Every structure is written in structure tokens, then in C-alpha cells.
Amino acid sequence: MITYFLGREQVDAYAVDLVNRLLALGEEFPTTWFLLGISGQNMAEVISRHIPDDVLAKLKVVRVACDRTQGEVEWQDPFDDVDLDKPVLLLDSAIHSGHTMLKATRALADIGAKEILTYSLVIKAGSELVPNYFGVIIGDHDRAYFLLNSIPNNRLQKTAPFGVLRVLQETDIGRTFPRTGVPSMDKISFSDLMYEKTSRGSHVYVYEHGKQLCGYVSFERRGGILFIDGLGSDQDYRGRNIGGLLMRWAENWARSHKCDSIELWALEPRIPFYRHMHFVEDGRVMNLGEEVYHLMRRRLLYNVKPEVA
Amino acid sequence: MALSFAEFKAALAKDQARLDSRQPVQGILSCTDCETPLQESVTGSRSVDDGHLCSDCYFERFGRELDEHPVMMPRALRQA
Secondary structure, eight states: OOEEEEOHHHHHHHHHHHHHHHHTTGGGOOOEEEEEHHHHHHHHHHHHTTSOHHHHTTOEEEEEEEOTTTOOEEEOSOOTTOOTTSOEEEEEEEESSSHHHHHHHHHHHHTTOOOEEEEEEEEETTOSOOOSEEEEEEOTTOEEEESOSSOOOOOSOSSSOOOEEEEOOGGGTTSOOOOOSOTTGGGOOHHHHHHHHHHHOOEEEEEEETTEEEEEEEEEEETTEEEEEEEEEOGGGTTSOHHHHHHHHHHHHHHHTTOOEEEEEEEGGGHHHHHHTTOEEEEEEEEOSSOEEEEEEEESOTTSOOOOO | OOEEHHHHHHHHHHHHHHHHTTOOOTTSOBOTTTOOBOOHHHHOOEEETTEEEOHHHHHHHHHHHHHHSOEEOOOOOOOO
16 A cells, blocks of 8 residues: 655645646636535635636635435535536545545536536546546555645554554464453464464464563455454453454555455354444355354455455 | 635635534534544544444444454364
């Protein structure tokens, strides 16, 4: 995964170019701008700084919201005074799947807009919509940071315990394994995990707090899927989000290695939790008599469809 | 009537100030657990059955589940 940083100068340069191209349209210059989300609004504000005052005075703005999961377009401002026979500009700052902008263009067409210019500063290569003007194409797994007051650091957790997340080492063999309280899991040893790491190429990380190894996660990359083989934390650390931290690292690792989804085997009684967290059942079931496992999968990026094994 | 650009800029400044102080803004989802306004690249925004969560809250929910129900694929153990 590549992270692109666009500083203020770069964003301004793209804005200047867009303004010049729009002004060159002459009579076709779009005098009504539909701005998608707060990111579209912030981009429009930057672009507007390069527009002559007399042109800016004639611009009308309509803010548009679209809930990605519900798929409904909401016009946040009335626009009964807008002439939809004239060109309009639909603007966003970053397009991922293209679905939101596509919905918005269809919604505009439905209400009578004929000439709909579209712009986004950043688009992902797999976007289903290609705007009329765009600045930068990035890969589907990549991300771009721009127009942010602060850039978020990657982080494992918000609060203590602050330990060290590291790769399993040979010196861990023989050390006390985290007691999860699950009898079958508490039979595992670091020797077992080292064997899997060495023989299967599993990635095994442990969380070390002080001198205690209080959690572990083991996963394998299978094409575009990160399969989580095991994840557990010591009962003494209950309520301290060690498991969440380990899952977070697994996802970060997955994204940085261009995985599309995460999979794990969940015990049947836990399926409601995973469905709640928007995992879906793959369909594969492992019936071991007393325990029935279901393979659960969650896609990592909404713009990338998971590959199916 | 649609906004003039001056009106839009004033509204944007107000919304941005609300976002900076973690107050809800119309058209922007808030985290179901901590009510932080969600911005994809800043807070993360993950859909779950009861709404949307910021990344921090998503992994905290997961952590509570994993405390009680760790993940383990059945295997034959060497028990070394």
C-alpha cells in the first residue's frame, strides 16, 4: 500500500489547472456546483481561491450528502433557482469505488440536469466512474492524504497497556503461553506456533508487556486474503483491548500487503457477532462434532471486491 | 435558493469548526459508540449493524469479543 501526500502547493496547482480549463469553456462554464460531502466542499473552497471575483459572484452552490451504505443522495440545500439546462459541476476530492459519484450524477440527471461536469482530485484506478476532470490516479489499495489539519498516525491502541508488538522469536519457545481460558487453545505452545511459522510461513506476532507475553496473533496470506489462524490474549489482560490491538495489526498488515479481505473460522455461537461486524459467511462449514466452525470473511476496502477462493 | 459562494464558505467554516470540536455535522455520520464525526481518512468509518464506528471503537468492540472468544483454528498439536 502506498500513501500519497499532496501538500497545499500541489493541491493548489491542480486547482489552478482546473479553473483554467473551466474558464476556457466560456459560456459552458458551470455556474452551479454540487459538492459531494465535506471533502468535496473543502476541495471547492481551495479551487474557488483561483476564480476571478466576478465569476465567483455568479456561482451557486448546493451541498450533497450520500450515505455510502444506504445509497441515498440528499440535497442539503434547496436549488429551485438553479437553471439545470446549463452545465453544472459535480465535485469531490477523492473517488474510491465511484458508486457515490455515479449515484449523484444519476440523481442530477433524474431532476433534469443535462450537462454534468464531474471532477475529483484523486481517483482510484478501479473506480467504476471516471470523472471528466481528475488530478491523480492511485492504486486501489493506496491512499492519499491532503487538505488535512493533522495526518493520523497508524496506532495500535489508545490507552495502556503499552507493550511491544513483535514477531515471534525462537527465544520465546518455552515461555508461558497466554492463558485464554479456552481449554483447547490453552494447549498451544510457542513451540507449536514457531513450527507453523517455520514450516508454513505463518506470520506470528506476540504482544509483550513487561516480561509477560500476553497475546498473540497468527495469520497467513492466501492470495488476496489474510487468513487469521489464531488470536488470543491472557485472561489477566481482559478488558484492556489486547485482542483488538492484535486484530488491528492484522488488518493493517493485510492492507499494506494488498489483501482484499480477512477470513477466520468462527464457532457457530459467535456468528451473530461476526455478522454484526459485517463479516459474511463464506459457506464453508467445519463440523467437528461438539464444535461447528463457519468460515467468515470481511472485505477490507469497499472499493475492492474480495477474490473468492 | 442555492447558496452563494460567500454563504457556502461561511457554512463550511462553521461545519469545520464543529468537526474540529467533534460535534455532529449535518450530512456526516457519527460514530455510534463515541459520537465522533466520521471522516474516512482521519477517523476511519466502518459499517456495523447498529450504525458506523470509528476505527478505535471498532477495534475496541472486537477486543471485547476476543477477550471472551479468541480465534483459533482447530489443529493437531505437538504439545512440545
